[in-house]
Amino acid sequence: MSSGDPDYLANANRLLRIAPYHQWIGVELLEVSKGRAVLRLPFRPEFVGNPLIPAYHGGITAALVDLAGGVVLFSELGIPTPTIDMRVDYLRPAKAGKALFVEATLRMLGRTVAHVDVVVKDEDGKEVATGTAVYTVKDRDNPDAGNFPIG
Amino acid sequence: MSSGDPDYLANANRLLRIAPYHQWIGVELLEVSKGRAVLRLPFRPEFVGNPLIPAYHGGITAALVDLAGGVVLFSELGIPTPTIDMRVDYLRPAKAGKALFVEATLRMLGRTVAHVDVVVKDEDGKEVATGTAVYTVKDRDNPDAGNFPIG
Amino acid sequence: MSSGDPDYLANANRLLRIAPYHQWIGVELLEVSKGRAVLRLPFRPEFVGNPLIPAYHGGITAALVDLAGGVVLFSELGIPTPTIDMRVDYLRPAKAGKALFVEATLRMLGRTVAHVDVVVKDEDGKEVATGTAVYTVKDRDNPDAGNFPIG
Amino acid sequence: MSSGDPDYLANANRLLRIAPYHQWIGVELLEVSKGRAVLRLPFRPEFVGNPLIPAYHGGITAALVDLAGGVVLFSELGIPTPTIDMRVDYLRPAKAGKALFVEATLRMLGRTVAHVDVVVKDEDGKEVATGTAVYTVKDRDNPDAGNFPIG
Numbered sequence: 121m122s123s124g125d126p127d128y129l130a131n132a133n134r135l136l137r138i139a140p141y142h143q144w145i146g147v148e149l150l151e152v153s154k155g156r157a158v159l160r161l162p163f164r165p166e167f168v169g170n171p172l173i174p175a176y177h178g179g180i181t182a183a184l185v186d187l188a189g190g191v192v193l194f195s196e197l198g199i200p201t202p203t204i205d206m207r208v209d210y211l212r213p214a215k216a217g218k219a220l221f222v223e224a225t226l227r228m229l230g231r232t233v234a235h236v237d238v239v240v241k242d243e244d245g246k247e248v249a250t251g252t253a254v255y256t257v258k259d260r261d262n263p264d265a266g267n268f269p270i271g
Numbered sequence: 272m273s274s275g276d277p278d279y280l281a282n283a284n285r286l287l288r289i290a291p292y293h294q295w296i297g298v299e300l301l302e303v304s305k306g307r308a309v310l311r312l313p314f315r316p317e318f319v320g321n322p323l324i325p326a327y328h329g330g331i332t333a334a335l336v337d338l339a340g341g342v343v344l345f346s347e348l349g350i351p352t353p354t355i356d357m358r359v360d361y362l363r364p365a366k367a368g369k370a371l372f373v374e375a376t377l378r379m380l381g382r383t384v385a386h387v388d389v390v391v392k393d394e395d396g397k398e399v400a401t402g403t404a405v406y407t408v409k410d411r412d413n414p415d416a417g418n419f420p421i422g
Numbered sequence: 423m424s425s426g427d428p429d430y431l432a433n434a435n436r437l438l439r440i441a442p443y444h445q446w447i448g449v450e451l452l453e454v455s456k457g458r459a460v461l462r463l464p465f466r467p468e469f470v471g472n473p474l475i476p477a478y479h480g481g482i483t484a485a486l487v488d489l490a491g492g493v494v495l496f497s498e499l500g501i502p503t504p505t506i507d508m509r510v511d512y513l514r515p516a517k518a519g520k521a522l523f524v525e526a527t528l529r530m531l532g533r534t535v536a537h538v539d540v541v542v543k544d545e546d547g548k549e550v551a552t553g554t555a556v557y558t559v560k561d562r563d564n565p566d567a568g569n570f571p572i573g
Numbered sequence: 574m575s576s577g578d579p580d581y582l583a584n585a586n587r588l589l590r591i592a593p594y595h596q597w598i599g600v601e602l603l604e605v606s607k608g609r610a611v612l613r614l615p616f617r618p619e620f621v622g623n624p625l626i627p628a629y630h631g632g633i634t635a636a637l638v639d640l641a642g643g644v645v646l647f648s649e650l651g652i653p654t655p656t657i658d659m660r661v662d663y664l665r666p667a668k669a670g671k672a673l674f675v676e677a678t679l680r681m682l683g684r685t686v687a688h689v690d691v692v693v694k695d696e697d698g699k700e701v702a703t704g705t706a707v708y709t710v711k712d713r714d715n716p717d718a719g720n721f722p723i724g
Contacts, residue, residue, distance in 0.1 A: 141328035144317040166295040169338075170351060177292035178354045179334020186329040187320075200321060202361065203329045204535055205507065205556055207660045209356045209688050209705060211681040227703060228664040232534060232558050233506055235662050235703070250680060250688070252662060252705065254507055256534050258560060355686055356658065356707055358509045360537050360554060362530040378552060379513040383685060383709050384657055386511050386552070401529060401537070403511060403554065405658055407685050409711060443630035446619040468597040471640075472653060479594035480639040480656045485632020489622075502623060505631045507662045512655065 128152075136191065145183060147222075149191060155226035157192045159184070160219055168216045175213035176220070176248075181240055182208045185251030188224035189236035193255055196226065201255035204233060214240070214248040232258050279303075287342065296334060298373075300342060306377035308343045310335070311370055319367045327365035327399075332391055333357070336402030339375035340387035344406055347380065352406035355384060365391070365399040383409050430454075438493065447485060449524075451493060457528035459494045461486070462521055470518045477515035478522070478550075483542055484510045487553030490526035491538035495557055498528065503557035506535060516542070516550040534560050581605075589644065598636060600675075602644060608679035610645045612637070613672055621669045628666035629673070629701075634693055635661045638704030641677035642689035646708055649682065654708035657686060667693070667701040685711050 132152060137143045151158040161184060169177025185208050193201045214220060220240055227235040234257045240249040283303060288294045302309040312335060320328025336359050344352040365371055371391055378386040385408045391400040434454060439445045453460040463486060471479025487510050495503045516522060522542055529537040536559045542551040585605060590596045604611040614637060622630025638661050646654045667673055673693055680688040687710045693702040 138322060139328065140317050140319040140322065141330065142320075145330075166291050168291040169293075171289060171291065177290065177334065178337040178357070179292065179296075179330060182333035182337065182357065182359070183328065183330020186333065202364075205358065205360045205537070205554075206329070206333065207356065207358045207509065207705065208333070209680070209707070210354050211688060212683075213353075227662070228700070230665075232560050235507070235664060237703070247681070250690070250705070252507075252660065252703070254556070254662070258534050356688070356705075358554065358660065360529070360556070362537060363532075378511070379549070381514075383711050386513060386658070388552070398530070401539070401554070403509065403552070403658075405511070405707070409685050440624060441630065442619050442621040442624065443632065444622075447632075468593050470593040471595075473591060473593065479592065479636065480659070481594065481598075481632060481636020484635035484639065484659065484661070485630065488631040488635065504666075505663050507660060508631070508635065509658060509660045510635070511658045515655075 132191075132195065135194070141183070142187065145180070147184070147187065152191065152195045155192065155196065157188060157195060157224045159188055159191065159222040161222065162219050163217055170213070173213050174216040176216060178208070178210060181210065181214060181220075181249045182206070182251070184220065184222045184240055185238045185249070186253055188222045188238050189253040189255060192224045192226050192236055193234055193257065196229065197257060201234065201257050204254045204256055206251060206253040208249055208251040210249050211247050214242060218243045220248070227252075229257065232256070283346065286345075292334070293338065296331070298335070298338065303342065303346045306343065306347065308339060308346060308375045310339055310342065310373040312373065313370050314368055321364070324364050325367040327367060327371070329359070329361060332361065332365060332371075332400045333359045333402070335371065335373045335391055336389045336400070337404055339373045339389050340404040340406060343375045343377050343387055344385055344408065347377065348408060352385065352408050355405045355407055357402060357404040359400055359402040361400050362398050365393060369394045371399070378403075380408065383407070434493075434497065437496075443485070444489065447482070449486070449489065454493065454497045457494065457498065459490060459497060459526045461490055461493065461524040461526075463524065464521050465519055472515070475515050476518040478518060480510070480512060483512065483516060483522075483551045484508070484553070486522065486524045486542055487540045487551070488555055490524045490540050491555040491557060494526045494528050494538055495536055495559065498531065499559060503536065503559050506556045506558055508553060508555040510551055510553040512551050513549050516544060520545045522550070529554075531559065534558070585644075585648065588647075594636070595640065598633070600637070600640065605644065605648045608645065608649065610641060610648060610677045612641055612644065612675040614675065615672050616670055623666070626666050627669040629669060631661070631663060634663065634667060634673075634702045635659070635704070637673065637675045637693055638691045638702070639706055641675045641691050642706040642708060645677045645679050645689055646687055646710065649679065650710060654687065654710050657707045657709055659704060659706040661702055661704040663702050664700050667695060671696045673701070680705075682710065685709070
């Protein structure tokens with residue numbers, strides 16, 4: 121279960137793409153280890169929200185926060201974890217035409233919920249957004265709940 | 272500037288679609304009046320996050336919160352208003368295959384920032400998410416800032 | 423279990439004051455009915471954050487959001503419900519010297535968590551803050567969990 | 574303007590206590606340097622929310638998030654910065670009877686708003702809460718705005 125294992129990463133990316141939205145957005149998992157995941161989002165023209173800057177739409181950034189947190193928890197628990205709520209802070213415009221990088225860190229894994237922190241950076245390493253999301257993990261001890269895709 | 276004027280609505284929808292992301296997501300403005308906007312999001316298969324329920328991805332819901340708040344403020348101020356931060360509460364799965372409806376209400380319009388509350392409902396009127404977003408409005412009195420598209 | 427029953431209200435206020443912080447802050451429950459609670463906070467000089475306006479400290483307003491949500495859930499479930507996370511939006515300064523009024527509304531009661539919306543107003547009915555808080559309710563069906571004070 | 578200067582710290586603590594709420598809660602500033610502040614909150618019995626654990630009330634933790642962010646910004650800008658909104662994540666109960674430690678880090682200082690991240694730990698170094706708060710800083714270039722206390 122570490123980023124050093126290419127088979128694990130390939131399989132995780134395959135699971136990630138089971139969600140049609142993940143397939144459309146085109147996000148790929150670069151690294152995943154205990155409590156941490158790094159993803160990359162290649163640019164698509166449909167991501168543009170403000171065509172004058174031009175910059176990514178805030179809904180794309182928000183989707184990255186949400187899904188990156190889910191990926192970290194799936195790597196820990198092997199089950200999908202519904203998002204309870206999420207906050208996104210928009211620090212600066214995410215310039216169109218370039219990829220984004222997303223790093224999610226598990227902050228607290230409880231019996232009922234988990235808190236995940238996320239940072240979104242541009243290709244130059246500048247932070248464009250941060251976020252915190254909370255997920256339901258109460259089925260983590262239920263063996264029947266392990267066969268769901270990342271979502 | 273009210274929903275009773277079809278020309279105003281048609282023009283507002285045209286402006287809304289200047290953003291490539293808005294064009295892709297396919298959202299349409301149904302009503303807009305002082306401090307309130309109602310939008311409709313027709314379903315697309317790419318919106319699905321969890322294919323087992325199946326349900327919308329949380330990133331789509333989050334995008335609706337963000338953009339609906341921007342639409343309310345654009346109808347008030349005539350300028351684009353960058354999102355500062357946003358919270359989304361996921362109340363129940365947004366079932367795939369059906370449209371979503373979004374209602375945004377301006378809670379407080381200050382000199383520097385504005386707070387907007389948003390409710391997302393499914394076709395049956397059930398609330399699937401709520402959200403609050405805060406936007407920068409400090410250029411509201413700057414006449415040169417009025418020629419930007421909704422974003 | 424309605425605000426029309428003075429004995430119920432008196433008992434609920436007694437339970438509310440078991441928490442030393444609630445006793446210090448001096449909040450009182452005015453109404454409680456299914457999914458809704460109204461509370462009043464008399465002013466104390468120690469509440470002042472900015473002595474120049476002068477206005478309440480944001481930590482007092484935040485405490486009102488947190489505790490009002492807990493009160494609504496306690497009236498529904500009869501158990502204490504730990505707060506998972508909370509957002510507070512500060513709309514305008516809460517002027518010192520006057521009481522605050524807090525209205526909490528249960529937005530969604532799930533099996534695991536509950537979402538509560540809160541509005542804080544001043545004596546003139548002006549909104550000074552809004553908030554959303556999420557609480558763990560997973561022990562709601564556990565009969566042994568019912569003998570805790572509001573917290 | 575660094576924690577190595579005892580006069581600077583003493584003066585900053587004096588300014589901090591101008592706010593009656595800060596005086597009551599008893600928080601003290603331990604370190605402050607560019608974009609970072611560390612504070613300590615000695616325990617008071619009035620802080621207890623749940624007397625059965627017993628644990629701090631969430632409103633105390635929330636106040637720490639709010640005020641720590643304000644302290645970091647005051648050390649940068651020399652002006653009070655009204656809080657726009659705040660999120661608090663409650664990670665585990667903050668045990669009564671012991672002090673809390675608060676570390677605030679400036680995430681982004683813009684022309685209009687600033688985002689600050691906060692971590693609250695107990696005496697054993699365990700994280701009890703995290704938070705993010707956003708503040709108005711638009712008067713940062715206004716020389717007449719510099720004579721206000723921290724708030």
